Amino acid sequence: MMPSTPATTTVLGPAPHRRARFAVRGLRSLGFGVAIGLLLTGAFGTPLWPNLVQSVCIATLCWFTIDLGRIPLAAWKHRHDPPGSPEAASHWPGWPLMVIALVVGTVIGFSVGNELAGLILGREMPGYLRGSWRQALALLLGSLVPGTAITYWFYSRETIAAKEAAVQTAQRQAAEHQLKLLESQLEPHMLFNTLANLRVLIGVDPARAQAMLDQLIAFLRATLAGSRAAQHPLRAEFARLADYLALMQVRMGARLQTRFELPEALAELPVPPLLLQPLVENCIKHGLEPAVAGGRIEVSAAREADELVLRVRDTGAGLAGAAAGGTEFGLVQVRDRLAALYGARASLRLTDAAGAEGGALATIRLPIANP
Amino acid sequence: MNATALIAEDEPLLAANLQAELARLWPELTIVANVGHGAAAVERALALRPELLFLDIRMPGMTGLEAAQALAEDWPDDAALPLIVFVTAYDQYALQAFERAAFDYVLKPVQPARLAQTCARVQAALQARAAASLQAPAALDATLAQLRQLLAAPGLAATRTAPTLLSVIQASVGAAIHMVPIDEVLYFEAADKYVRVITAAREYLIRTSLRELLPQLDAQRFWQIHRGTVVRADAIATAVRDESGKVHLSLRGHADKLVASRLYAHLFKAM
Numbered sequence: 094m095m096p097s098t099p100a101t102t103t104v105l106g107p108a109p110h111r112r113a114r115f116a117v118r119g120l121r122s123l124g125f126g127v128a129i130g131l132l133l134t135g136a137f138g139t140p141l142w143p144n145l146v147q148s149v150c151i152a153t154l155c156w157f158t159i160d161l162g163r164i165p166l167a168a169w170k171h172r173h174d175p176p177g178s179p180e181a182a183s184h185w186p187g188w189p190l191m192v193i194a195l196v197v198g199t200v201i202g203f204s205v206g207n208e209l210a211g212l213i214l215g216r217e218m219p220g221y222l223r224g225s226w227r228q229a230l231a232l233l234l235g236s237l238v239p240g241t242a243i244t245y246w247f248y249s250r251e252t253i254a255a256k257e258a259a260v261q262t263a264q265r266q267a268a269e270h271q272l273k274l275l276e277s278q279l280e281p282h283m284l285f286n287t288l289a290n291l292r293v294l295i296g297v298d299p300a301r302a303q304a305m306l307d308q309l310i311a312f313l314r315a316t317l318a319g320s321r322a323a324q325h326p327l328r329a330e331f332a333r334l335a336d337y338l339a340l341m342q343v344r345m346g347a348r349l350q351t352r353f354e355l356p357e358a359l360a361e362l363p364v365p366p367l368l369l370q371p372l373v374e375n376c377i378k379h380g381l382e383p384a385v386a387g388g389r390i391e392v393s394a395a396r397e398a399d400e401l402v403l404r405v406r407d408t409g410a411g412l413a414g415a416a417a418g419g420t421e422f423g424l425v426q427v428r429d430r431l432a433a434l435y436g437a438r439a440s441l442r443l444t445d446a447a448g449a450e451g452g453a454l455a456t457i458r459l460p461i462a463n464p
Numbered sequence: 465m466n467a468t469a470l471i472a473e474d475e476p477l478l479a480a481n482l483q484a485e486l487a488r489l490w491p492e493l494t495i496v497a498n499v500g501h502g503a504a505a506v507e508r509a510l511a512l513r514p515e516l517l518f519l520d521i522r523m524p525g526m527t528g529l530e531a532a533q534a535l536a537e538d539w540p541d542d543a544a545l546p547l548i549v550f551v552t553a554y555d556q557y558a559l560q561a562f563e564r565a566a567f568d569y570v571l572k573p574v575q576p577a578r579l580a581q582t583c584a585r586v587q588a589a590l591q592a593r594a595a596a597s598l599q600a601p602a603a604l605d606a607t608l609a610q611l612r613q614l615l616a617a618p619g620l621a622a623t624r625t626a627p628t629l630l631s632v633i634q635a636s637v638g639a640a641i642h643m644v645p646i647d648e649v650l651y652f653e654a655a656d657k658y659v660r661v662i663t664a665a666r667e668y669l670i671r672t673s674l675r676e677l678l679p680q681l682d683a684q685r686f687w688q689i690h691r692g693t694v695v696r697a698d699a700i701a702t703a704v705r706d707e708s709g710k711v712h713l714s715l716r717g718h719a720d721k722l723v724a725s726r727l728y729a730h731l732f733k734a735m
Contacts, residue, residue, distance in 0.1 A: 282522070285554040286475065289573035293481040346476040348500075348524075385501045385525045 118156065118247060125243055126152030147210040147218065154209065155202030155240055162194035191244065199240045200233065274426060279316060280374075290343050305343055308336040315367060324363035327394060327401075331355050333366075334373055334392055341377055348387025349377075359394050362401055362461065365430055371423030372405040372455045380409025380452055388452060396461070403457040408450040412443065427457070435460060465587055469516040470497045472505035472531065473551060474523045478572055482518060482551070485574055490583045502526025506534045513543055516586055518570075521552040529614060533691050536611055537725035541708040544593060545607055547586055561617035565610045604709075608726055615727070630680045633661050635668035644668060650699045650718055652677065654692035664717045687731055689713070689724035703732040 126149030133148065134141045166186040186194065211218040287309060294302035315333040331353055338351045369392065376390045388408035395402045424443065431439040438460045446454040469486070473479035479498050486493055493516075497508040502523045509517060509531075517535075519528035526534070532548050539545050550569040552558050562569040570582055593603065633644040644663060653660040654674040661668040670677075674692060681694065688694045689711075701716045703724070711724040711732045724732065 281554040286478075286572065289553055290475065290477050292573040293477045296481075297477075343477065344475045348474075382522075383524055385503070387524075 115160070118160065119153065121247075122153050122156035122243070123149060125239070126150070129239060143210075143214055146213050147207065150210040150213070151203050151206035151236060152239075154206035155199050155236065156243070158202040158205070159194055159198030159240065159244065162198050163191065166190045166194055185248070195237065195240055195244060199237050203232065203236045273422070275316070279313075286344055287340050294343070301343075305340065308339045311336045312340060316370075318366075323365070325366045326360060327355065327362045327364050328360040330364050330366065330369060331360075331392065331394075334369055337370065337373065338390065345381070345387060348384075349381060350387075350389040352389060352391040352393075354391070354393035354395075356394065356396070359396060359401065364401075364403075364459070365434060368427060368430060368457070369403060369405055371427055372457075375423050375455070376405060376407035376409065376453070380407035380411075382409075384409045388450075397458075399461050401459045401461050403459070404454060406446045406452060406454040408446070408452040410453075411451045412445050412453050431457070431459075465590065466492045466494070467516060467587075467590055468494050468496045468512070468514040469518065470499070470505065470509050470512065470514040470546075471495060471518045472499050472502065472523065472528065473518070473520040474500045475520075476500070478520075478574075482574055482579075485576055485579055486583070489576065489580050490587075493583075500524075502528060502531040502534075505531045506538070509535055509546065510538060510540075513546075515544075515546055515590060517546045517548045519548060519550055521550055521555060521558050530691070532611060533615060533727065536608060536727055537691060545604060547589055548607075549582055549586065557618065561614050564617070565613040567610050567614060604726075612727055612730070628680070629682050630677075633668070633670060635661060635670050637668065642668060646681075647696075649696060650715055650720075651693060651695040651722060652681075652686075662718070662720065687728070689722065689728045689731070691725070691727075693722060693724075695722060705729065705732070 127145060129152060130141070130145035130148035133139060133144045163186060164184050167184045167190075170186045170190060185191075207218050287305075291302060291305055291309070294305055312333065315336070335351075335353060338349070342349050342351070373390060373392065381388045381390070390405070390407045393404045395404070424441070428441050431441060440456075440458045442456045444454050444456070446452040467490075471479055471482055473482060479500070483495050483498060486495065496512045496514050499505050499508055500523070502519075503526050505517070505519060505523075505528075506526070517532075519531055521528045523531075528550055532550075536545060548567070550558070550562060550567060551572060551574075552569060553572040559569070561567075568582055568585060570579055596603070631646050633646060633649060635642045635644055644661060648663045648665075650662050650664060652674060653662065655669070657671070657673060658669050659672055659674050659677055661670055674694065678688065678694065685697055686694050687697050695713065695715075699715050699718075701714045704712045706712060709726040709729055711729045713722040713724060715722070
């Protein structure tokens with residue numbers, strides 16, 4: 094999933110940033126002017142100084158008038174885009190409008206730059222205003238070609254930079270999400286408490302310690318591999334949850350009871366790996382851990398019409414009791430995965446569980462692929 | 465040296481292990497109770513008056529820190545407050561807070577060498593206390609200051625600043641919802657899972673815990689004076705300190721008298 098990124102086209106970012114880029118473009122145009130002046134002298138052997146003055150004046154003024162046209166045109170072009178969106182912040186009007194800005198900007202920029210150069214050099218320069226229309230057309234074409242080339246160069250540079258920034262942002266966000274996911278699954282408190290229990294068990298009950306270690310290994314393997322495999326059978330999903338809850342049972346003792354209900358007919362149905370894990374963790378964290386007496390966690394699968402219905406319930410504090418202190422990261426993550434894989438055909442609902450025992454109930458509905 | 469201790473730890477295996485390690489390192493230490501949650505720790509500690517407490521931070525119902533606060537507030541004046549050692553598996557906020565407040569703690573899994581150090585420190589402190597006969601006021605003040613620092617530590621206590629402050633309290637009375645402007649509230653008092661809201665005119669009951677309510681109140685205007693009481697500062701008329709360190713408050717326009725615990729007594733000083 095590609096998150097929307099703040100930079101897609103030219104000249105974005107906060108105002109100081111924009112001003113800096115404006116100045117950089119100005120300096121570059123100046124550089125182009127110098128280069129053209131040197132080129133003319135090299136090619137025709139005409140004196141360097143007048144060439145330099147003329148080409149620098151024309152290049153900078155052309156750039157300035159083109160930019161002056163481009164920015165309002167872009168604003169007009171993007172006037173209907175929502176404010177704050179990348180399109181609205183873009184200063185690229187698209188090629189058709191840009192060509193108009195180029196032609197008009199070049200004509201004005203050339204004329205003014207030409208006159209300015211004449212003033213500086215103290216002589217009359219040939220231009221649109223003097224001489225024949227043929228001469229004027231040649232001058233226009235002559236200055237449009239470098240103008241277009243330079244515009245194209247600016248455009249592609251900024252587009253490439255924006256694309257690179259977008260890719261980097263997307264990569265960073267994906268990595269951050271992955272890390273957060275892993276961190277939520279391998280919560281340090283859970284891990285260290287489990288290891289603390291394991292250390293005690295090694296001394297007092299080596300056989301149980303070994304069983305606990307096997308469960309921890311299976312849980313770690315599933316967690317670390319979970320993001321890579323696209324699907325696994327429901328049977329495997331239930332087995333991983335059983336491993337996790339067995340680990341928790343060593344820690345919580347009689348405060349945690351579990352019940353699994355997986356009809357054999359549904360055991361081979363494919364599901365995204367560890368889809369239910371955050372829901373079971375929520376049962377522990379928000380349902381049973383705050384309850385002094387603990388409670389029971391039930392995980393069940395059922396088929397209702399063409400849907401696979403997965404239910405995770407606890408008999409703990411209930412939604413009202415768990416309202417404070419949650420980040421909802423687990424729920425958001427499950428919803429995101431469902432939406433990415435099944436679109437609107439899957440759902441997750443969190444409700445208070447029915448019955449006298451109270452607690453919370455999470456219900457996931459998935460389409461069954463091949464009925 | 466002989467001493468008595470209470471262990472509060474919700475994970476049975478870890479509790480048994482801590483007890484076994486203590487038996488090895490400090491055979492003369494008697495564990496008078498081994499409890500699984502914070503409320504039981506407070507109740508058993510008040511009944512049995514051990515000299516030392518091992519409190520797990522994360523426990524169901526009441527955290528180790530909340531238990532320590534309750535004990536500091538309810539501990540009788542004629543006995544010395546027990547020494548407290550916090551126990552935690554992994555909690556970066558807690559560890560930072562303990563370091564800063566110079567509070568003793570042990571990490572789970574318990575390392576015998578680290579626990580031996582803690583035992584030595586506790587023994588030294590108990591001996592110093594015995595030499596000073598009962599509890600020197602300075603030592604109690606130091607402990608209270610440490611606890612205050614822990615209670616104010618970010619991420620450790622439940623008090624986080626909420627994004628928005630409440631301006632009205634919505635209290636249901638029968639079928640009606642009464643909108644009580646926050647400025648009319650004299651004080652809030654925790655009552656089990658409810659909070660009593662007291663105004664000059666009447667009293668309401670809201671279905672929330674003080675722990676959830678507290679971050680939504682302006683801390684400048686509403687002062688916590690006890691783990692179960694939050695009072696509007698400008699509703700307080702007088703504050704009188706007694707010899708045990710508690711502060712008795714009278715209110716403007718209301719006959720109720722409130723008591724600020726030793727943990728919050730430092731708020732009441734002349735300018």
